[in-house]
Amino acid sequence: xxxxxxxxxxxxxxxxxxxxIQSVINQSFTDWELVVVDDGSTDESLAIARSFxxxxxxxxxxxxxxxxxxxxxxxxxxxxxxxxxxxxxxxVMTVDRLQTQVHFMNEHSEVDLVSSYVYSIGTDxxxxxxxxxxxxxxxxGEAVSGFPIVHPAVLTRRSWSVANPYNEQIPRVQDYELWLxxxxxxRFFIINRPLLFYREIxxxxxxxxxxxxxxxxxILETQYRTELGWRKTYQIKTKTVLKGALYVLFNLLNREDxxxxxxxxxxxxEDQSVAEKLLAKATNRPKIASFSPL
Numbered sequence: 655x656x657x658x659x660x661x662x663x664x665x666x667x668x669x670x671x672x673x674x675i676q677s678v679i680n681q682s683f684t685d686w687e688l689v690v691v692d693d694g695s696t697d698e699s700l701a702i703a704r705s706f707x708x709x710x711x712x713x714x715x716x717x718x719x720x721x722x723x724x725x726x727x728x729x730x731x732x733x734x735x736x737x738x739x740x741x742x743x744x745x746v747m748t749v750d751r752l753q754t755q756v757h758f759m760n761e762h763s764e765v766d767l768v769s770s771y772v773y774s775i776g777t778d779x780x781x782x783x784x785x786x787x788x789x790x791x792x793x794x795g796e797a798v799s800g801f802p803i804v805h806p807a808v809l810t811r812r813s814w815s816v817a818n819p820y821n822e823q824i825p826r827v828q829d830y831e832l833w834l835x836x837x838x839x840x841r842f843f844i845i846n847r848p849l850l851f852y853r854e855i856x857x858x859x860x861x862x863x864x865x866x867x868x869x870x871x872x873i874l875e876t877q878y879r880t881e882l883g884w885r886k887t888y889q890i891k892t893k894t895v896l897k898g899a900l901y902v903l904f905n906l907l908n909r910e911d912x913x914x915x916x917x918x919x920x921x922x923x924e925d926q927s928v929a930e931k932l933l934a935k936a937t938n939r940p941k942i943a944s945f946s947p948l
Contacts, residue, residue: 655734655735655736656685656686656687656710656734656735656736657683657685657686657735657736657737657756658683658685658686658687658735658736658737658738658739658752658756658809659686659687659688659689659729659732659733659734659735659737659738659739659812660678660686660687660688660689660738660739660741660752661689661691661726661729661730661733661738661739661740661741662674662675662678662688662689662690662691662741662742662743663691663693663722663725663726663729663742663743664690664691664692664693664695664699664703664743665692665693665694665695665699665719665722665743666695666696666697666699667695667697667699667743667744668695668697668698668699668702669744669777670743670744670745670853671699671702671703671743671744672702672705672939673746673779673936673937674741674742674743674744674745674746675688675690675702675703675706675711676936676937676938676939677746677747677748677749677936677937678741678747679706679708680749680935680936680937680938681747681749681750681751681752681753682749682750682752682753683750683752683753683756686710686735686739686752687710687711687712687733687734687735688708688710688711688712689712689714689729689732689733690703690711690712690713690714691714691715691725691728691729692713692714692715692716693718693719693720693721693722693725694717694718694719694720699743700713700715712732714728714732721822721825722825722828723820723821723822723823723824723825723828724822726740726820726828727819727820727822730812730815730816730819731816733812733815735812736811736812737755737756737759737809737810737811737812738809738810738811738812738815739751739752739755739808739809740805740806740807740808740809740810741806741850742805742806742853744853744857745806745850745851745852745853746775746850746851746853746933746936746937747849747850747851747936748848748849748850748851748932748936749932749935749936750849751770751807751849751850752809754770754845754849755768755770755809755845755849756809758843758845759809759811762843764841765841765842765843766810766811766814766840766841766842767803767808767809767810767811767814767840767841767842767843768808768809768810768842768843768844768845769803769804769807769808769809769842769843769844769845770786770804770807770844770845770846770847770848770849770850771784771785771786771807771844771845771846771847771848771849772784772785772786772804772807772848772849772850772851772852773848773850773851773852773929773932773933774852774854774855774914774915774917774918775851775852775853775854775855775933776853776854776855776856776911777853777855777856777857778855778856779933779937780855781851781921781926781929781930781933782855782915782918783915783918783919783920783921784848784918784919784921784925784929785917785918785919786802786804786844786846786848787802787844788844788846789802790802790837790842790843790844791837794834794838794878794881794882795882795886797833797834797837798834798874798878798882798886798890799890801829801830801833801834801837802844803829803833803842803844804850804852805829806850806852807849807850807852808829814840818832818835818836818840820832821835824869824873825869826865826866826869827866827869827870827873830870830873831873834873834877834878848929851933851936854914855911855914855915856911858910859901859905859910859913859914860901860902860905860910863897863898863901864898864901864902867894867895867897867898870890870894871891871894871895874887874890874891875887875891900913901913
């Protein structure tokens with residue numbers, strides 16, 4: 655049994671997967687296993703994952719495309735760690751992420767899930783800012799308006815993840831549905847500094863948001879309309895529609911990245927330099943590391 659299982663679902667993530675895996679290998683905390691579960695990738699993702707020979711890495715590939723919710727539940731069942739750290743295949747951990755989150759959870763037995771602030775990065779590996787807040791919703795009305803938890807920055811107790819699986823009927827926003835289902839019976843916490851580089855700038859976002867917002871409207875209508883009331887439900891659903899229209903417009907104007915950047919706080923020149931050095935350290939792959947040509 656290890657302390658942390660890092661769960662990494664993968665689907666066609668070849669451009670960024672090596673950096674994601676390397677950032678786990680480069681962790682200052684070393685008592686981990688990395689479970690890479692391929693969801694039927696058709697690019698070079700599998701070859702890239704297999705090029706890493708660290709014995710702490712477990713690669714699961716069954717050739718099926720079952721969706722992220724199914725894969726995340728699969729990881730929870732397979733995990734041997736006391737904790738499970740989420741991560742996406744295009745993101746990068748800071749080198750002290752696991753050490754920081756494990757220490758926090760060891761010191762706070764009442765907490766079920768801990769997340770953190772994140773740095774926003776682009777496909778060019780440039781740091782564009784940071785975002786995060788420690789304020790968590792206190793009412794259902796606040797919760798449905800948006801949870802400030804960045805999914806791939808989450809670390810949970812394995813017992814909590816097993817007891818609270820993702821809804822496998824939810825193809826997108828499975829984290830939103832899970833937070834809404836558990837926030838009133840669980841204890842969440844957000845560490846007020848970035849522990850993850852979250853890749854978003856330069857990645858097409860319009861269609862992703864439109865699909866996600868449609869799923870959010872469905873969740874609100876089918877699961878929370880009675881408790882929220884028709885007025886609040888209508889307000890939130892309308893907000894997602896208007897926001898979607900904004901993304902469509904800015905996509906047509908080729909200004910989608912500008913909207914995404916506005917979600918983040920700009921960094922001072924000093925903080926920018928620190929963030930860039932942290933990113934370089936997290937993704938550094940020593941030349942002595944084993945690598946099999948693709």
